[in-house]
Amino acid sequence: MLDLRQLRALRAVEEHGSLAQAARALDWSQPTVSHHLAALGRVTGAPVIASDSAGTRLTEAGRAWLPHAxxxxxxADRALTEVQDALEAGRRTVRFGVFPTAAARLLPQLVRALDGQGWRVEAFEAELDGIEAALGRMALDAAVVYDTPGEAPHPTPGLTRTRLFTERFSLVLPAGHPLSEGGPVPLRALAGTPWIIxxxxxxxxxxxxxxxxxxxxxxxxxxxxxxxxxxxxEYVAxxxxxxxVPELxxxxxxxxxxxAPPAGLRLSRExxxxxxATMEPGLREALSAALGAGAAGEREPA
Structure with missing residues (x-):
């Protein structure tokens, strides 16, 4: 049976390089560390550490376990802290990831809506790869993400995806540009103009x-x-x-x-x-509703 102490022992050995130092870091005895690592090896079906005169290191099985550990x-540490905080303050926390261009448009509505339902939003702002990494290590409860234009989204085990809206791209011109009088702008008309990409x-x-x-x-x-x-x-200005530039x-x-809309080019992302997957349905619905309201406007709704 898998035990949190087995995973803590594995992390400590990786971080400190020996059983003795891992035991000191955990405030355990060295035999206790060895016992839990041996138990993890039995669960795995292969040893997770190997020791020699140079110290203790993770085996291939141990390295495979490490990101999960x-x-x-x-x-687990976060769960304990949040349950204690919820009991003391009467409010629960939802950790929410958002990419920078969406934060200003979506976070205010989300924080206001969830605050009225007894939730505190702890925002994590990062680019898409940072958000995906945080989701992968279970550091976030939810996040707003976008799909690469022209590519289908990749399903992620353990996560539920709910489409919110289609975000279109618009052409941004400096004021006073000869083509800034309104209406769609043909790309060909900008053939000699520098493009910022x-x-x-x-x-x-x-x-x-x-x-x-x-x-x-x-x-x-x-x-x-x-x-x-x-x-x-700012370069355009x-x-x-x-x-x-995308709408958000x-x-x-x-x-x-x-x-201005670019004539002849319909570029968008979902x-x-x-x-x-463990999020309670009521909270998922509240998040979806708040984000839909925050994104309302000329975007195409789900």
Missing amino acids: VAITER GTKDDDPVDAAFRAAARRAGFEPVIGPRSDDYRVVV AGLGVAL ALPVWRDDLVL VSLVTA
């Missing part, structure tokens, strides 16, 4: 844009590059080029920028709520 023990050559949004530009008969001129849409729009990242109340 980290995730499970951290989640991401730093990665294989970025799917930029790849879709380049393909559309070539279909329109031109090779785009590339201006400054950034993966931060907040920087991108400074007159350094034009850009395609679009600036509001700016008189130095103009937004934004979804991802929740742990």
Whole structure:
């Protein structure tokens, strides 16, 4: 039978490099550490540590266990803390991941809605890869994620995905640009204008844009590059080029920028709520409703 103490012992050996130091870190006896590691080996069907004159190290089986040991023990520690806090304060915590361009638009509505239902939102803001890593180690209860344009979402075991809305991309022009009078802007009309794109050559949004530009008969001129849409729009405002920006990242109340739909290019990505499979249905529904309200506007709802 799997025991948390087995996983704690494994982590300690990996972190400290010997049974003796692991025992001191855990405030256990060395035989106790050895006992739990041997038990984990029996559960696994293979030893999880190997010792020699250089110290103690994890075996292949131990290394396979390590990421699970980290995730499970951290989640157990968090569970204990949150249950104690809930009993003391009468409120429970939901740890919520959000990518930067969605935070300002979605978090206020979410925090307000859940606060009224007795939940405290602890936000974790990171790019998509950081959010996915945190979900993988069970450090988050839920998160807002987006799908790569043109690719189907990859199902993740242990997580439930609920589609929220389709986020379209708009063309951002500096105020005073000859094509900023309103209405759709043909890409071909911007053939000689610098485009501000991401730093990665294989970025799917930029790849879709380049393909559309070539279909329109031109090779785009590339201006400054950034993966931060907040920087991108500032480049546009400074007159350094034009850009395609997703709706959640679009600036509001700016008189130095103009937004326009790109004619001949329908670029979008699906934004979804991802929740742990153990989340109670009522909380999942509350999250989905709050996020749907926060994203209301011209986006295409689920």
